[in-house]
Amino acid sequence: MNWRGHVLFGLVLYAILAYLCHISLTTIIILGPLAMFSAILPDIDLKQSKARAIMDIFAVLLAIFYPLAYMYKLNLLKYIQVGWISSAAFIGLYFIAVRFFMPKHRGFTHTIAATLIYAILIYTVFGWLEGCTALIGYSSHLLADKHIRLV
Numbered sequence: 001m002n003w004r005g006h007v008l009f010g011l012v013l014y015a016i017l018a019y020l021c022h023i024s025l026t027t028i029i030i031l032g033p034l035a036m037f038s039a040i041l042p043d044i045d046l047k048q049s050k051a052r053a054i055m056d057i058f059a060v061l062l063a064i065f066y067p068l069a070y071m072y073k074l075n076l077l078k079y080i081q082v083g084w085i086s087s088a089a090f091i092g093l094y095f096i097a098v099r100f101f102m103p104k105h106r107g108f109t110h111t112i113a114a115t116l117i118y119a120i121l122i123y124t125v126f127g128w129l130e131g132c133t134a135l136i137g138y139s140s141h142l143l144a145d146k147h148i149r150l151v
C-alpha cells in the first residue's frame with residue numbers, strides 16, 4: 001500500500017472508532033491530521049517515504065522554533081544555553097538516528113512496541129485523546145501492511 005492508501009485507511013479507521021466512542025465531529029476533524037500522519041509514520045524507515053520527508057522538515061522547524069519559545073520565557077543567557085543548545089542537540093540526534101540507526105524496512109518501526117512507544121509519547125505531550133488517535137493511526141498502518149509483530 002502506498003502512502004495515500006495508508007493515509008486514507010488510517011483516517012477512515014480513526015473516524016469510525018472515534019465516532020463509535022462518541023467523540024464530537026469537531027474533535028474528529030481537528031485530530032484527523034494526527035491520525036493521517038500517524039498512519040504513514042511507520043514508513044519512516046524508508047528513505048524516500050512521505051513520513052521521512054515530513055519528519056525531516058518537522059525536525060528543522062522544531063529546531064528553529066523551540067529556542068524562540070524559550071526566548072519569551074527566559075532571559076537571553078538561558079535562551080542561548082537551553083534553547084539553541086538543546087535544539088542543536090535534538091536536530092543532530094535526529095539526523096544521526098535517521099542516517100545511521102534507522103532499522104531495515106518493516107523492522108522495529110512496524111511493531112506493536114513502536115506503536116505503544118509512539119502513542120505514549122503523544123499521550124504524554126498532548127493528552128489521552130491525541131494518544132488514542134496516534135495509536136489508531138499508527139496501528140492502521142500495521143494492519144494495512146499485514147505486518148503485526150510484538151517487537
Ligand SMILES: [Zn+2]
Nearest residue numbers: 042043110145
Ligand atoms: Zn509500512
